[in-house]
Amino acid sequence: MTRRAEQREETRQRIVDAAAAAFSELGFKAASTRDIAKRADTNQGLITYHFRSKEELWRAAAAQIFESLRTQLEEQLEGLADADPRERARESIRTYVRYAAAHPELFQMMVEEAKQGGARMEWIVDTYLRPVYESRFFPGGAAFGEDFDPKLLPHFFYTLAGAASVIFANARECERLTGMDPTADEAVERHADFVARLLVP
Amino acid sequence: MTRRAEQREETRQRIVDAAAAAFSELGFKAASTRDIAKRADTNQGLITYHFRSKEELWRAAAAQIFESLRTQLEEQLEGLADADPRERARESIRTYVRYAAAHPELFQMMVEEAKQGGARMEWIVDTYLRPVYESRFFPGGAAFGEDFDPKLLPHFFYTLAGAASVIFANARECERLTGMDPTADEAVERHADFVARLLVP
DNA sequence: GTCTATAATTAGATAGAC
DNA sequence: GTCTATCTAATTATAGAC
Numbered sequence: 001m002t003r004r005a006e007q008r009e010e011t012r013q014r015i016v017d018a019a020a021a022a023f024s025e026l027g028f029k030a031a032s033t034r035d036i037a038k039r040a041d042t043n044q045g046l047i048t049y050h051f052r053s054k055e056e057l058w059r060a061a062a063a064q065i066f067e068s069l070r071t072q073l074e075e076q077l078e079g080l081a082d083a084d085p086r087e088r089a090r091e092s093i094r095t096y097v098r099y100a101a102a103h104p105e106l107f108q109m110m111v112e113e114a115k116q117g118g119a120r121m122e123w124i125v126d127t128y129l130r131p132v133y134e135s136r137f138f139p140g141g142a143a144f145g146e147d148f149d150p151k152l153l154p155h156f157f158y159t160l161a162g163a164a165s166v167i168f169a170n171a172r173e174c175e176r177l178t179g180m181d182p183t184a185d186e187a188v189e190r191h192a193d194f195v196a197r198l199l200v201p
Numbered sequence: 202m203t204r205r206a207e208q209r210e211e212t213r214q215r216i217v218d219a220a221a222a223a224f225s226e227l228g229f230k231a232a233s234t235r236d237i238a239k240r241a242d243t244n245q246g247l248i249t250y251h252f253r254s255k256e257e258l259w260r261a262a263a264a265q266i267f268e269s270l271r272t273q274l275e276e277q278l279e280g281l282a283d284a285d286p287r288e289r290a291r292e293s294i295r296t297y298v299r300y301a302a303a304h305p306e307l308f309q310m311m312v313e314e315a316k317q318g319g320a321r322m323e324w325i326v327d328t329y330l331r332p333v334y335e336s337r338f339f340p341g342g343a344a345f346g347e348d349f350d351p352k353l354l355p356h357f358f359y360t361l362a363g364a365a366s367v368i369f370a371n372a373r374e375c376e377r378l379t380g381m382d383p384t385a386d387e388a389v390e391r392h393a394d395f396v397a398r399l400l401v402p
Numbered sequence: 403g404t405c406t407a408t409a410a411t412t413a414g415a416t417a418g419a420c
Numbered sequence: 421g422t423c424t425a426t427c428t429a430a431t432t433a434t435a436g437a438c
Contacts, residue, residue, distance in 0.1 A: 030230035108316050114371035115309050125377045154379040155395045162363025170315035176326045178355040194356045
């Protein structure tokens with residue numbers, strides 16, 4: 001790769017990182033390309049050069065966020081050769097909680113787009129969420145055994161998502177409300193264990 | 202109350218309702234006073250007349266949303282003369298889930314403000330959230346008995362909030378992802394029972 | 403009280419210099 | 421590739437007619 005091409009990718013990546021932070025924190029409309037450029041330490045013109053529109057920049061940012069989840073889930077599968085399916089489900093949940101703690105942007109962006117509905121939400125669901133929901137990454141029924149009512153699958157999915165994520169997505173609120181910083185290492189582990197034992201008793 | 206004063210309150214209320222919907226759906230910045238006026242079937246000038254600024258309108262909207270939670274919780278307490286504390290905790294959770302289904306705005310607004318931090322989030326926490334967190338409305342330790350580790354209280358609180366709310370806050374996403382509409386009556390009851398049994402086994 | 407008109411800012415997208 | 425300048429549209433807040 002030439003020096004110029006390197007520089008290109010480096011700058012592009014800085015912009016995507018800034019955009020992911022801004023979009024998940026403020027939402028699509030409230031986040032401005034000027035602010036994103038500032039966070040990325042460049043100017044607004046460069047954004048339109050690398051991405052043609054705010055919409056396309058958003059897709060690049062969302063893609064980066066959701067790809068990091070996919071990577072995480074794939075790594076997790078390799079490490080899980082455990083015998084007991086219930087203990088495997090618990091460990092799977094713990095890993096997901098740790099991920100939610102390290103990347104609250106995913107949940108924040110999902111809530112942001114889900115409450116508004118529309119094309120961006122549908123794109124995320126069809127492109128990234130459904131593959132996760134329908135794959136063995138999601139420890140759905142496995143945690144409950146064979147007599148698990150399939151009607152409960154959506155409830156289990158969203159209960160897990162909410163239980164794992166909200167305390168980290170709302171970390172500053174949690175700290176002010178309870179005096180406890182949920183992003184501290186011990187707190188993350190405590191939450192991971194709490195949720196895992198709750199969902200797979 | 203004079204006719205004019207009635208009209209005043211009626212209009213004011215229409216604006217607050219529209220604002221609550223817009224702010225929880227779009228967030229403070231992305232929601233525009235023009236759009237809110239349109240939803241309330243009036244004009245932007247009237248908003249500045251009844252409320253001095255967008256900020257003050259937001260506070261009125263947030264107050265309405267959180268007051269409805271307080272009302273709900275107080276009504277709930279009266280109906281709960283149950284003997285078994287664990288069954289009382291379960292019923293308390295079921296009621297909260299039904300509330301979250303009927304009023305997803307509360308959770309949506311809380312996530313919106315929590316992720317940004319700042320004065321609005323702190324105002325909500327200090328004014329509305331802390332009283333709930335520290336009162337007997339929140340079935341914290343009661344559900345677990347006397348040997349419940351107080352360190353787990355924040356984890357229980359946010360696990361409950363997330364488990365109860367996310368499926369409804371993200372209802373449109375849920376419907377597209379799973380094919381199931383979580384706002385249907387049977388789905389709400391199923392979720393209420395699922396979460397109640399999970400958190401208080 | 404209600405509404406229209408407008409001033410001052412800020413937004414996304416574009417054009418062109420370097 | 422990067423950056424500055426600018427166009428058009430939309431924003432909040434204000435002033436004033438009725």
